[in-house]
Amino acid sequence: MISVFILFSAISVAPADEAASDPSVAAALDRIRDAGMSDAWAYRRLADLCDKIGPRISGSRQAEAAVEQLAAALRTSGLNVTLQPVKVPHWGRGEEQAEIIDYPGRPTGVTQHLQLNTLGGSVATPVQGISGQVLVVHSFDELRAREAQARGKIVLFDVPFNEDLALNGQSGTAYQQAVIYRVQGASAAARAGATAALIRTVGGANYRLPHTGVMAYDPKVAKIPTAALSAEDAMWVSRLAAEGPVTLHLKLLPQTLPDVDSHNVIADWPGRERPEEIVIVSGHLDSWDLAQGAIDDGAGVISAMGAVHLLQSLGLHARRTIRFVGWMSEENGSAGGQSYAKSDSNVLARHVAAIESDSGAGRPLGVSAHVTPEGMPELKPLMQSLTPLGASVLSHVDEAGGADLAFMDALGVPTLEPIVDTRTYFDYHHSPADTLDKIEPDNIRRQVAVLAMMAYFLADRPAALPRLPVAKP
Amino acid sequence: MISVFILFSAISVAPADEAASDPSVAAALDRIRDAGMSDAWAYRRLADLCDKIGPRISGSRQAEAAVEQLAAALRTSGLNVTLQPVKVPHWGRGEEQAEIIDYPGRPTGVTQHLQLNTLGGSVATPVQGISGQVLVVHSFDELRAREAQARGKIVLFDVPFNEDLALNGQSGTAYQQAVIYRVQGASAAARAGATAALIRTVGGANYRLPHTGVMAYDPKVAKIPTAALSAEDAMWVSRLAAEGPVTLHLKLLPQTLPDVDSHNVIADWPGRERPEEIVIVSGHLDSWDLAQGAIDDGAGVISAMGAVHLLQSLGLHARRTIRFVGWMSEENGSAGGQSYAKSDSNVLARHVAAIESDSGAGRPLGVSAHVTPEGMPELKPLMQSLTPLGASVLSHVDEAGGADLAFMDALGVPTLEPIVDTRTYFDYHHSPADTLDKIEPDNIRRQVAVLAMMAYFLADRPAALPRLPVAKP
Numbered sequence: 029m030i031s032v033f034i035l036f037s038a039i040s041v042a043p044a045d046e047a048a049s050d051p052s053v054a055a056a057l058d059r060i061r062d063a064g065m066s067d068a069w070a071y072r073r074l075a076d077l078c079d080k081i082g083p084r085i086s087g088s089r090q091a092e093a094a095v096e097q098l099a100a101a102l103r104t105s106g107l108n109v110t111l112q113p114v115k116v117p118h119w120g121r122g123e124e125q126a127e128i129i130d131y132p133g134r135p136t137g138v139t140q141h142l143q144l145n146t147l148g149g150s151v152a153t154p155v156q157g158i159s160g161q162v163l164v165v166h167s168f169d170e171l172r173a174r175e176a177q178a179r180g181k182i183v184l185f186d187v188p189f190n191e192d193l194a195l196n197g198q199s200g201t202a203y204q205q206a207v208i209y210r211v212q213g214a215s216a217a218a219r220a221g222a223t224a225a226l227i228r229t230v231g232g233a234n235y236r237l238p239h240t241g242v243m244a245y246d247p248k249v250a251k252i253p254t255a256a257l258s259a260e261d262a263m264w265v266s267r268l269a270a271e272g273p274v275t276l277h278l279k280l281l282p283q284t285l286p287d288v289d290s291h292n293v294i295a296d297w298p299g300r301e302r303p304e305e306i307v308i309v310s311g312h313l314d315s316w317d318l319a320q321g322a323i324d325d326g327a328g329v330i331s332a333m334g335a336v337h338l339l340q341s342l343g344l345h346a347r348r349t350i351r352f353v354g355w356m357s358e359e360n361g362s363a364g365g366q367s368y369a370k371s372d373s374n375v376l377a378r379h380v381a382a383i384e385s386d387s388g389a390g391r392p393l394g395v396s397a398h399v400t401p402e403g404m405p406e407l408k409p410l411m412q413s414l415t416p417l418g419a420s421v422l423s424h425v426d427e428a429g430g431a432d433l434a435f436m437d438a439l440g441v442p443t444l445e446p447i448v449d450t451r452t453y454f455d456y457h458h459s460p461a462d463t464l465d466k467i468e469p470d471n472i473r474r475q476v477a478v479l480a481m482m483a484y485f486l487a488d489r490p491a492a493l494p495r496l497p498v499a500k501p
Numbered sequence: 502m503i504s505v506f507i508l509f510s511a512i513s514v515a516p517a518d519e520a521a522s523d524p525s526v527a528a529a530l531d532r533i534r535d536a537g538m539s540d541a542w543a544y545r546r547l548a549d550l551c552d553k554i555g556p557r558i559s560g561s562r563q564a565e566a567a568v569e570q571l572a573a574a575l576r577t578s579g580l581n582v583t584l585q586p587v588k589v590p591h592w593g594r595g596e597e598q599a600e601i602i603d604y605p606g607r608p609t610g611v612t613q614h615l616q617l618n619t620l621g622g623s624v625a626t627p628v629q630g631i632s633g634q635v636l637v638v639h640s641f642d643e644l645r646a647r648e649a650q651a652r653g654k655i656v657l658f659d660v661p662f663n664e665d666l667a668l669n670g671q672s673g674t675a676y677q678q679a680v681i682y683r684v685q686g687a688s689a690a691a692r693a694g695a696t697a698a699l700i701r702t703v704g705g706a707n708y709r710l711p712h713t714g715v716m717a718y719d720p721k722v723a724k725i726p727t728a729a730l731s732a733e734d735a736m737w738v739s740r741l742a743a744e745g746p747v748t749l750h751l752k753l754l755p756q757t758l759p760d761v762d763s764h765n766v767i768a769d770w771p772g773r774e775r776p777e778e779i780v781i782v783s784g785h786l787d788s789w790d791l792a793q794g795a796i797d798d799g800a801g802v803i804s805a806m807g808a809v810h811l812l813q814s815l816g817l818h819a820r821r822t823i824r825f826v827g828w829m830s831e832e833n834g835s836a837g838g839q840s841y842a843k844s845d846s847n848v849l850a851r852h853v854a855a856i857e858s859d860s861g862a863g864r865p866l867g868v869s870a871h872v873t874p875e876g877m878p879e880l881k882p883l884m885q886s887l888t889p890l891g892a893s894v895l896s897h898v899d900e901a902g903g904a905d906l907a908f909m910d911a912l913g914v915p916t917l918e919p920i921v922d923t924r925t926y927f928d929y930h931h932s933p934a935d936t937l938d939k940i941e942p943d944n945i946r947r948q949v950a951v952l953a954m955m956a957y958f959l960a961d962r963p964a965a966l967p968r969l970p971v972a973k974p
Binding site: 075076079080081082089090093096097131132133134135137138140143233234235236237259260263264267268319320455456459460461463464465466 | 604706939
């Protein structure tokens with residue numbers, strides 16, 4: 029996942045002549061930056077996570093193996109590790125198959141195979157599958173207008189991912205516009221009496237890849253099975269349906285199993301003056317089930333771990349404790365972030381800021397911050413130190429910096445995330461192509477440096493950033 | 502398939518001031534060009550072929566449906582159609598599955614799924630599959646040097662497709678360098694005592710797509726099963742194997758069934774003066790089994806058919822007959838081209854030239870010609886007329902212009918093909934992503950125009966091009 033913000037608009041750059049840096053802090057940040065840029069540890073750990081654990085959907089054996097692998101790496105480098113128990117969903121894909129069994133101009137005996145992936149959390153079809161005519165719509169509005177035609181049909185939401193927007197630096201907006209059909213499409217179709225819902229895959233770069241991702245059912249309507257067609261297959265079905273009736277056969281046999289005991293991985297790099305006060309630096313450990321989860325979120329969780337390792341290797345203690353957290357089950361409802369925020373309100377009151385990296389492994393461009401307006405200028409010395417990395421963009425956002433941080437953000441903890449280049453992020457996101465080879469090792473070094481600098485800066489400030497107003501429940 | 506030539510080197514451009522054009526021929530070519538650029542018929546036929554027939558591997562029901570569909574379209578436009586019988590191979594993919602079952606650092610209970618496609622013509626593994634340790638090599642030379650280590654192993658040829666070369670206009674060379682491992686890898690590995698052979702997929706753009714394609718066995722060594730891993734999976738296995746022993750389980754269950762009766766589709770647009778003399782304009786009707794075969798070779802075969810349709814719609818008869826041929830089974834040994842060349846040597850002696858389009862649907866850039874050196878300058882008036890389309894490159898090549906033409910080329914018939922932009926051709930070629938949406942309708946119009954102009958020019962010349970020397974068998 030990535031949270032949604034507009035990357036290259038409404039940004040402000042820290043003016044070099046204005047911020048009042050503490051020279052000793054600036055020197056520490058320079059040291060961290062230079063050491064980060066020659067770090068080799070984090071990329072090696074990322075390769076271990078991707079190549080040796082691979083896909084690690086919450087509830088799976090591999091998710092737990094990832095917990096063990098990161099805990100072992102942290103212990104080997106001499107840190108105490110806490111495994112915080114988290115109950116997580118356990119959904120498994122199972123068989124998935126789709127055919128176009130009838131269409132205008134079909135030669136006798138010919139059916140067509142479709143490329144699709146069941147969406148995370150979907151219910152199954154009967155074991156023999158279901159058949160039904162397709163209704164193609166291009167928006168929720170169109171579905172409402174054609175509601176009478178949807179009864180008993182398979183609804184296909186043929187909504188393209190806006191690649192131009194993504195390539196122009198607004199990938200978050202492009203994602204937001206399309207993902208709503210992944211999340212809400214099934215219940216919208218069920219409300220109109222459909223038997224199943226298909227979406228056009230949410231992602232750029234058309235190479236016949238259906239991208240998966242979580243969906244959610246409205247408890248007030250029937251649960252119907254739902255899957256993503258590759259962009260090519262969605263366009264194909266739409267072209268056929270424009271000529272006449274198209275009938276599909278779908279067999280989707282996912283299983284929702286009982287919740288599983290899993291863990292957040294936590295390790296502290298203690299503060300030198302106020303060790304009870306905490307700045308979190310984090311990413312999520314789980315991934316989708318189709319690939320190595322290299323960019324989502326191997327890169328983020330390992331860079332966060334690498335940031336703590338970097339400070340440790342420099343022997344550099346900030347005023348406060350810097351806590352690495354590897355969150356479990358971000359992809360399936362953020363049970364890890366939720367459990368953490370609920371665990372101890374007294375401890376949470378001593379969390380002065382939280383950082384998550386969950387936007388992939390593009391080149392870091394700056395910092396996005398959900399802090400109060402008064403807090404924003406206080407970040408300027410950090411931005412000055414980030415300038416030599418080309419990461420000087422500071423952007424104020426209105427929501428939590430990372431899905432796992434949303435719960436503590438709502439309780440008043442300022443949250444931040446690195447801004448990275450996400451122009452091609454959604455080409456791979458949640459797809460079988462999210463693999464280690466997509467990542468430039470240099471970008472991992474950059475992200476380790478940026479995260480370590482962010483964490484150190486926030487943890488070392490004499491005064492904490494102002495807390496956010498507590499959100500209404 | 503595309504034949505191999507170097508696209509942007511060793512080319513000559515027709516000088517505008519030198520060629521002695523016949524004004525009436527030039528006027529006819531201008532008319533064809535302008536009409537081609539507003540043609541809508543061909544793209545509509547291409548959509549029919551891709552969307553309604555889809556994959557059409559030789560021997561399949563869909564290949565025969567493609568024969569029927571094209572024949573019907575030609576008959577509807579008033580042409581006589583001949584279906585020339587061709588016996589074609591019938592190979593079917595069947596189940597294919599691969600796992601990494603052991604590797605250094607493997608967590609207990611974890612195995613890894615690999616993305617692969619069985620190569621066309623491969624024999625099967627036993628039904629329960631085979632397991633074996635991997636030997637990764639990067640060339641035939643390395644395999645020879647490590648031959649003692651290959652016995653009983655699964656050999657992986659991890660040879661990357663050179664994308665830089667392809668993007669620099671030398672996709673043919675990039676393909677040639679990699680495809681030799683697809684074609685000859687299995688027998689090379691078998692010679693060293695391996696139990697199976699894997700290649701790194703032959704194609705650009707890494708989106709976890711294994712591209713398929715034909716392979717060939719050396720009759721002197723054991724036939725072992727063979728498949729292509731996606732580039733990502735090949736890199737992954739190689740990284741693991743660099744750390745220690747890696748064991749795979751492969752289950753590949755293709756079937757080679759008895760040869761099937763199929764057809765070349767032939768339709769003539771009669772010559773006004775010497776109707777017994779023939780210029781062929783052609784493409785191949787069959788495709789691989791993973792996708793619609795839009796660029797390979799839906800675009801070519803339909804543009805060739807569109808060229809004849811265009812001349813017919815203009816009522817423009819050249820001096821000689823222009824014959825459309827849709828070849829069957831190019832992908833599996835070119836049985837169609839072979840049968841045609843063998844069918845009647847007297848008729849073949851009256852073939853003055855043959856054109857095939859089989860390099861996809863990129864923008865046409867010019868003409869590649871396997872004609873005698875004395876014949877080359879005679880093409881200059883054609884190149885002048887192609888200049889307004891931006892297709893003025895004339896390139897002399899040393900081999901047949903199209904795999905299906907190789908047999909008649911060897912018997913002396915000059916062969917030509919349009920040069921098109923193939924920089925991204927191998928991103929899709931033989932992969933699941935070779936679908937209609939990859940094609941700009943405008944490029945089909947351009948290709949229809951170019952093919953119709955080439956065919957008309959060659960068929961209308963008072964004297965035929967000099968014949969090629971007959972190749973030694």
